[in-house]
Amino acid sequence: MSNPHQNxxxxxxxxxxxxxxxxxxxxxxxxxxxxxxxxxxxxETDLEVTMDDGSIKKFKAFRSQHxxxxxxxxGGIRFHQNVSAxxxxxxxxxxxxxxxxTGIPYGGGKGGIIVNPKELSEGELQRLSRxxxxxxxxxxxxxxxxxxxxxxTNGQIMAWMVDELENSVSVERRASENLSASFTGKPIMLxxxxxxxxxxxxxxxxxxxxxxxxxxxxxxxxxxxxxQGFGNVGYWFAHxxxxxxxxxxxxxxxxxxxxxxxxxxxxxxxxxxxxKGGLDTCLCIDGKCSVSNGRNITNEELLELDVDILVPxxxxxxxxxxxxxxxxxxxxxxxxxxxxxxxxxxxxxxNKVLVIPDVxxxxxxxxxxxxxxxQNLQGYYWTRDEVVAKLQPxxxxxxxxxxxxxxxxxxxGRLATYMNAVKSVIDAMMLRGRI
Ligand code: NAD
Numbered sequence: 068m069s070n071p072h073q074n075x076x077x078x079x080x081x082x083x084x085x086x087x088x089x090x091x092x093x094x095x096x097x098x099x100x101x102x103x104x105x106x107x108x109x110x111e112t113d114l115e116v117t118m119d120d121g122s123i124k125k126f127k128a129f130r131s132q133h134x135x136x137x138x139x140x141x142g143g144i145r146f147h148q149n150v151s152a153x154x155x156x157x158x159x160x161x162x163x164x165x166x167x168x169t170g171i172p173y174g175g176g177k178g179g180i181i182v183n184p185k186e187l188s189e190g191e192l193q194r195l196s197r198x199x200x201x202x203x204x205x206x207x208x209x210x211x212x213x214x215x216x217x218x219x220t221n222g223q224i225m226a227w228m229v230d231e232l233e234n235s236v237s238v239e240r241r242a243s244e245n246l247s248a249s250f251t252g253k254p255i256m257l258x259x260x261x262x263x264x265x266x267x268x269x270x271x272x273x274x275x276x277x278x279x280x281x282x283x284x285x286x287x288x289x290x291x292x293x294x295q296g297f298g299n300v301g302y303w304f305a306h307x308x309x310x311x312x313x314x315x316x317x318x319x320x321x322x323x324x325x326x327x328x329x330x331x332x333x334x335x336x337x338x339x340x341x342x343k344g345g346l347d348t349c350l351c352i353d354g355k356c357s358v359s360n361g362r363n364i365t366n367e368e369l370l371e372l373d374v375d376i377l378v379p380x381x382x383x384x385x386x387x388x389x390x391x392x393x394x395x396x397x398x399x400x401x402x403x404x405x406x407x408x409x410x411x412x413x414x415x416x417x418n419k420v421l422v423i424p425d426v427x428x429x430x431x432x433x434x435x436x437x438x439x440x441x442q443n444l445q446g447y448y449w450t451r452d453e454v455v456a457k458l459q460p461x462x463x464x465x466x467x468x469x470x471x472x473x474x475x476x477x478x479x480g481r482l483a484t485y486m487n488a489v490k491s492v493i494d495a496m497m498l499r500g501r502i
Contacts, residue, residue, distance in 0.1 A: 103134060126182050126198075129178060137173060139173055139212055140174050141166055147179070155177050163175030192224070193227050197228070207232075213249060225253045226254055267429050268301070271304045301318060306334060325347070328361060396420060398422070399423065401425040402429050416479050424485075
């Protein structure tokens with residue numbers, strides 16, 4: 068397995084090569100790139116948790132704060148058995164770029180604990196979350212670092228962490244800081260934002276709209292879409308694309324997917340999946356499900372369908388050097404994080420498959436997290452429609468900036484997006500006089 072931190076450094080070197088010419092002071096530019104290869108702060112500890120049987124177990128935990136030139140560090144907390152220090156370093160680096168892409172005033176952070184949360188009882192999970200919040204207490208805050216949910220963490224875990232943070236700091240700190248703005252992705256009742264659930268999928272559909280316009284698609288119903296994954300991101304992407312008139316012909320889950328040539332009904336498909344416990348009998352059109360509406364397909368088949376837009380929304384590394392050459396879609400919108408390996412990326416570029424990278428396509432999530440933080444700090448809350456109205460212009464302008472860079476440098480969507488992001492971070496570092 069390749070090392071994710073080394074990959075993030077290689078990626079930065081590639082972008083640096085393209086950007087270097089646009090900086091007069093090459094020495095300062097080179098220094099900035101050097102600084103950006105290592106997180107500014109990296110914390111590591113062993114959390115001690117009392118298990119239900121009275122024993123004490125240790126869990127390795129990390130927090131990486133990559134760069135704060137554009138604002139406080141921001142990034143999720145991952146609970147997974149495969150978490151490693153270098154994965155957390157890389158993810159925090161990618162968060163720096165993702166925040167810069169939509170222009171939200173944050174740098175990148177990320178946290179993780181090596182644990183399989185499915186092996187813990189609810190009580191153990193709560194004690195682990197609280198122990199992590201105590202470890203973070205003097206390292207985070209609304210103007211320092213703002214964690215959020217990531218893989219296997221959720222609003223409930225954020226609620227425990229906010230509670231623990233508030234209870235473990237001094238009265239002076241509680242009185243002077245709005246500590247609930249130290250975490251986002253909280254339940255609505257504890258200051259979460261309306262529209263957060265659908266934000267990532269909806270943000271991706273704003274990108275789809277822009278892409279369809281650039282590809283000269285006149286009738287939305289002529290644009291066919293296949294979506295791998297039908298969880299939070301995949302469902303909301305399917306729902307909003309369908310509502311706008313696009314034709315979603317395939318979706319999948321971990322056990323396989325469905326293909327409905329005439330376009331499936333996402334809401335009915337979800338209802339059926341939740342009732343039946345799987346997608347295979349849920350071939351639904353206009354509110355009615357019947358196996359004669361289409362056919363079952365495997366996840367591999369879904370990726371290779373002859374559609375206009377392919378939307379991986381489940382796992383990382385699903386498009387590799389082995390299947391990249393078989394992709395027939397004209398464009399890929401990466402809603403999952405890292406679904407395309409670097410080798411596959413090169414094959415897709417050669418085959419002229421346009422890739423809209425994850426740091427742009429799925430940035431709707433962190434953007435609405437920013438809105439949550441802003442609402443917490445002002446103590447005044449927006450409706451779902453206000454949130455959506457504020458999200459769209461940020462996604463649209465991020466896409467336009469990518470498109471201009473792509474045309475100007477005749478490069479890929481990924482490199483164009485990274486060039487804008489890295490440039491914005493380096494410019495902030497230079498303005499601050501850090502380099
Ligand atoms: P989720 O757990 O709600 O959904 C994941 C989906 O993937 C489920 O439908 C599951 O059945 C499917 N899946 C699991 N294994 C699969 C397999 N082997 N083949 C095909 N499908 C499989 O997760 P989510 O929140 O929708 O996140 C999906 C992706 O989007 C992840 O990569 C995540 O990091 C990324 N992402 C999510 C958000 C967010 O706001 N939720 C934000 C940014 C990025």
